[in-house]
Amino acid sequence: MTSRGLLTLLALPWLLLPAGPTAATEPVEWRLAHYLPERHFFASGWLREWVESLEAASEGRLRIIVHPNNTLLRLNDIAPGVREGRAELGFGPAPSSPALSVLGLPFMADSAAHGTRIALRLLADGMLDDDLSGLHVALLQTNAPSLLHTRSTPVRRPEDLEGLRMRGATPDIRALLAALGATPVEGFLAPQVYGALRDGHVDGTIFPYEAMGVFRLAEQLDYHTEVFLFVSTLGLFINEEALAALPPDLRDVVLSHSGETQALAAAQAxxxxxxxxxxxxxxxxxxxxxxxxxxxxxxxxxxxxxxxARLAAIAAEGTDAEALRKRIEALTVAARRDLQSPDAAPHR
Incomplete structure (x- = not known):
């Protein structure tokens, strides 16, 4: 055999190898859609750390591509979009349900930790099963309660809201503002509220205190009325089919990053x-x-x-709204006891 023939023979095993990584060694890529600005404390903090922890625990076999600020799915399309497979992961508002609508009524929850405990009990009791079909719930939590913030005018009682133009993000929030005596204003996205206050288009707004940071609203406000009105339920949702398609050990990694411990840690943030x-x-x-x-x-x-008015709307859809309200009010008391908070906290 010539030396050239010998070299060719020795090279054959290498020539038969694939040119790059095989499909089996390539990481699974999941898209994570959320609505938060990248600089938002939760997006840049807890959520980013969760993604990094999940990727590290998968030893590089699962890669999360984050799409923030409504770039992949819009706010109210996040959970439906994950269910339909337009993203494998999503953080955003929980799908509408009678139970979560009641949880979001005024004076139901005192804090994110309190509201999250109530939401978790509703989840454990199966009261959200139909609304969350097709979704694995990595976490379910509420945010902190929204309160009133005004420019120039102190608001101590409902009558002080008369004539004040208060920005409300949703029809439900605007209905609440009207019931409290304000003139509700729509048409400004959250990042636009700073300018709306500065330019005199609105006299105030309703937000959790978190808006003082991410939207710098404290610069345009004078008064903060600590009447803690309502919470919103949020979730980190995973498409069930995408989860089922993972190898069992990788699925276990995802499941280990799901559940009550994750939810309570997120609420604390x-x-x-x-x-x-x-x-x-x-x-x-x-x-x-x-x-x-x-x-x-x-x-x-x-x-x-x-x-x-909200309970009447829920009842019109076939739910015993008053019984549901009593059930959730009982959960608020139990959750408050778990937190070792007095039942009659002064501002609740």
Missing amino acids: WDDEEHRGRGLATAAGNTVLTVDGSALAAWRAAAERHTH
């Missing part, structure tokens, strides 16, 4: 940001107005008009 946001407001020289006694009773009475 939201509550921590509330403390920071309140600090930003006071550091800006703004006035925090606490609410108790007869003023709190007046806020509850005004909000009850909105609550009755």
